[in-house]
Amino acid sequence: xxxxxxxxxxxxxxxxxxxxxxxxxxxxxxxxxxxxxxxxxxxxxxxxxxxxxxxxxxxxxxxxxxxxxxxxxxxxxxxxxxxxxxxxxxxxxxxxxxxxxxxxxxxxxxxxxxxxxxxxxxxxxxxxxxxxxxxxxxxxxxxxxxxxxxxxxxxxxxxxxxxxxxxxxxxxxxxxxxxxxxxxxxxxxxxxxxxxxxxxxxxxxxxxxxxxxxxxxxxxxxxxxxxxxxxxxxxxxxxxxxxxxxxxxxxxxxxxx
Amino acid sequence: xxxxxxxxxxxxxxxxxxxxxxxxxxxxxxxxxxxxxxxxxxxxxxxxxxxxxxxxxxxxxxxxxxxxxxxxxxxxxxxxxxxxxxxxxxxxxxxxxxxxxxxxxxxxxxxxxxxxxxxxxxxxxxxxxxxxxxxxxxxxxxxxxxxxxxxxxxxxxxxxxxxxxxxxxxxxxxxxxxxxxxxxxxxxxxxxxxxxxxxxxxxxxxxxxxxxxxxxxxxxxxxxxxxxxxxxxxxxxxxxxxxxxxxxxxxxxxxxxxxxxxxxxxxxxxxxxxxxxxxxxxxxxxxxxxxxxxxxxxxxxxxxxxxxxxxxx
Ligand SMILES: Cc1cc2nc3c(=O)[nH]c(=O)nc-3n(C[C@H](O)[C@H](O)[C@H](O)COP(=O)(O)OP(=O)(O)OC[C@H]3O[C@@H](n4cnc5c(N)ncnc54)[C@H](O)[C@@H]3O)c2cc1C
Ligand SMILES: Cc1cc2nc3c(=O)[nH]c(=O)nc-3n(C[C@H](O)[C@H](O)[C@H](O)COP(=O)(O)O)c2cc1C
Ligand code: FES
Numbered sequence: 241x242x243x244x245x246x247x248x249x250x251x252x253x254x255x256x257x258x259x260x261x262x263x264x265x266x267x268x269x270x271x272x273x274x275x276x277x278x279x280x281x282x283x284x285x286x287x288x289x290x291x292x293x294x295x296x297x298x299x300x301x302x303x304x305x306x307x308x309x310x311x312x313x314x315x316x317x318x319x320x321x322x323x324x325x326x327x328x329x330x331x332x333x334x335x336x337x338x339x340x341x342x343x344x345x346x347x348x349x350x351x352x353x354x355x356x357x358x359x360x361x362x363x364x365x366x367x368x369x370x371x372x373x374x375x376x377x378x379x380x381x382x383x384x385x386x387x388x389x390x391x392x393x394x395x396x397x398x399x400x401x402x403x404x405x406x407x408x409x410x411x412x413x414x415x416x417x418x419x420x421x422x423x424x425x426x427x428x429x430x431x432x433x434x435x436x437x438x439x440x441x442x443x444x445x446x447x448x449x450x451x452x453x454x455x456x457x458x459x460x461x462x463x464x465x466x467x468x469x470x471x472x473x474x475x476x477x478x479x480x481x482x483x484x485x486x487x488x489x490x491x492x493x494x495x496x497x
Numbered sequence: 498x499x500x501x502x503x504x505x506x507x508x509x510x511x512x513x514x515x516x517x518x519x520x521x522x523x524x525x526x527x528x529x530x531x532x533x534x535x536x537x538x539x540x541x542x543x544x545x546x547x548x549x550x551x552x553x554x555x556x557x558x559x560x561x562x563x564x565x566x567x568x569x570x571x572x573x574x575x576x577x578x579x580x581x582x583x584x585x586x587x588x589x590x591x592x593x594x595x596x597x598x599x600x601x602x603x604x605x606x607x608x609x610x611x612x613x614x615x616x617x618x619x620x621x622x623x624x625x626x627x628x629x630x631x632x633x634x635x636x637x638x639x640x641x642x643x644x645x646x647x648x649x650x651x652x653x654x655x656x657x658x659x660x661x662x663x664x665x666x667x668x669x670x671x672x673x674x675x676x677x678x679x680x681x682x683x684x685x686x687x688x689x690x691x692x693x694x695x696x697x698x699x700x701x702x703x704x705x706x707x708x709x710x711x712x713x714x715x716x717x718x719x720x721x722x723x724x725x726x727x728x729x730x731x732x733x734x735x736x737x738x739x740x741x742x743x744x745x746x747x748x749x750x751x752x753x754x755x756x757x758x759x760x761x762x763x764x765x766x767x768x769x770x771x772x773x774x775x776x777x778x779x780x781x782x783x784x785x786x787x788x789x790x791x792x793x794x795x796x797x798x799x800x801x802x803x804x805x806x807x808x809x810x
Contacts (some may be wrong), residue, residue: 244768289561290563290564290763294768365522460564460566460764461769463526464522465526471554477550
């Protein structure tokens with residue numbers, strides 16, 4: 241069930257350029273199940289900034305009662321979040337949305353996880369849960385530059401992990417799609433999260449394959465009430481899906497990218 | 498004695514708190530959080546005759562203490578509203594105020610007639626003021642004669658009382674309110690959002706795909722209060738007030754200005770429990786201020802003085 245809780249900051253650390261790993265503890269963790277779900281975080285106690293910020297669950301630890309999110313400092317809201325110290329509280333609404341379908345990957349099958357930049361975090365919990373189900377996980381993580389890279393070793397714990405940077409300062413030079421081509425990576429199911437051009441490239445490169453994409457859209461409510469986050473359904477003028485409550489994960493082809 | 502009860506045309510409300518149109522969908526999402534029967538009423542999302550997709554995204558942009566939206570009246574259309582959404586809401590003990598919109602007079606009239614016959618619709622809210630639709634909408638809301646004529650035609654066909662939602666995007670809101678009152682409206686709701694724009698400093702382009710959007714949230718509250726203060730002294734029909742309400746104190750401020758009930762919009766996005774929280778907080782606030790019934794507060798800011806103060810800046 242979706243709940244709202246003032247969760248307690250267990251730890252926060254800088255893990256890459258402007259990129260923070262924030263671990264929260266609270267009852268709400270027990271409600272968190274699916275990789276790809278997100279939480280809606282209120283960064284300020286005041287009305288400025290007013291709206292919540294959608295951030296993906298990166299790691300769910302039911303035993304410890306903790307969840308981790310990884311975020312990049314962009315504007316006002318994320319800048320305020322960087323100020324949070326252990327023991328402080330954060331107002332969290334969640335878990336929200338429908339995550340990556342684990343059952344799309346057959347046990348013993350191969351899953352290719354493709355992340356771009358700040359789209360990488362939700363794939364970590366996915367890698368963990370897939371590996372636990374006996375799925376062979378291969379990850380391709382793309383970043384702008386070396387200083388932005390994070391969680392390379394953490395992903396490697398669950399399977400072969402390739403890193404690409406736009407400027408070639410770490411790993412392969414180029415895009416994630418270049419790595420998939422160069423290494424002729426095969427898969428039974430592909431899961432991806434990252435910038436829209438990357439998602440589009442993947443959808444076009446692998447038509448009619450089981451490809452699941454996590455989308456981003458500006459949000460109001462985060463729960464399906466305000467119609468801020470809709471996208472078109474192919475072949476219809478009026479049919480729509482809401483990224484917050486129908487997604488954020490969709491099968492490629494289900495919505496117009 | 499129910500201290501929070503208020504009486505308005507068509508609406509005997511157990512408390513004066515209702516979610517504002519467009520900020521609560523058709524209630525389904527918030528029913529996950531609490532029993533919707535605790536609400537005074539529900540203003541459901543605008544209905545048009547045909548389904549509408551609305552505007553391209555991004556549809557929201559944040560501003561200090563507020564937000565801009567350009568949803569563009571996305572809704573499933575009249576038929577689905579009558580067949581699915583309104584019947585679903587019948588499980589709750591809560592009157593529905595149906596917000597209706599259109600691009601032509603004929604469309605408004607047709608939607609009004611049909612939706613006003615639904616058993617749980619206790620009143621209509623005529624949305625003549627949505628700033629986010631290219632055709633119609635805004636013109637109805639900014640020209641008093643046009644608004645009055647539309648009100649009259651909708652009144653003729655409606656089976657329930659008609660409230661007209663005023664746009665703040667006018668130079669003389671009192672003239673507009675008076676014209677609508679004379680045309681036979683049973684009440685007013687105000688304010689809708691204020692037209693605004695934000696530009697992305699990186700791209701140099703507007704953030705909203707629609708360019709402009711409607712400003713809502715705490716930032717607009719003083720404008721709503723001022724407009725209700727002026728209009729409530731100029732008309733004798735009741736006002737449902739809205740614009741930036743977040744707390745029980747805000748509710749009282751609207752009552753003092755001249756509102757007889759209030760709606761909560763944007764605050765639902767920040768805190769899905771905001772409406773029940775306000776309802777729960779009100780009695781203690783009334784105690785603290787030595788008020789028996791909330792209805793005593795209506796228009797107190799101008800009623801207690803010897804005469805109304807004119808403070809139009
Ligand atoms: C489902 C989902 C999951 C996400 N997961 C992560 C994550 O795990 N880590 C991470 O770093 N970022 C993630 N993002 C992006 C993150 O929400 C934005 O970077 C963040 O909201 C920016 O807030 P700000 O106050 O720093 O920026 P500002 O520019 O001040 O934000 C202004 C407004 O724009 C919205 N906004 C700005 N950028 C985005 C964006 N890319 N997507 C949606 N809304 C945006 C904000 O929410 C806010 O309402 C996710 C977005 C979505 C939709
Ligand atoms: C996302 C969003 C959608 C809205 N949709 C409608 C609508 O369909 N019809 C309408 O009359 N008003 C609509 N409004 C206006 C609100 O009902 C309300 O008048 C306004 O937001 C001011 O109240 P607030 O500051 O509490 O949000 C919408 C507002 C928002 C923020
Ligand atoms: S953010 Fe409100 S419907 Fe998706």
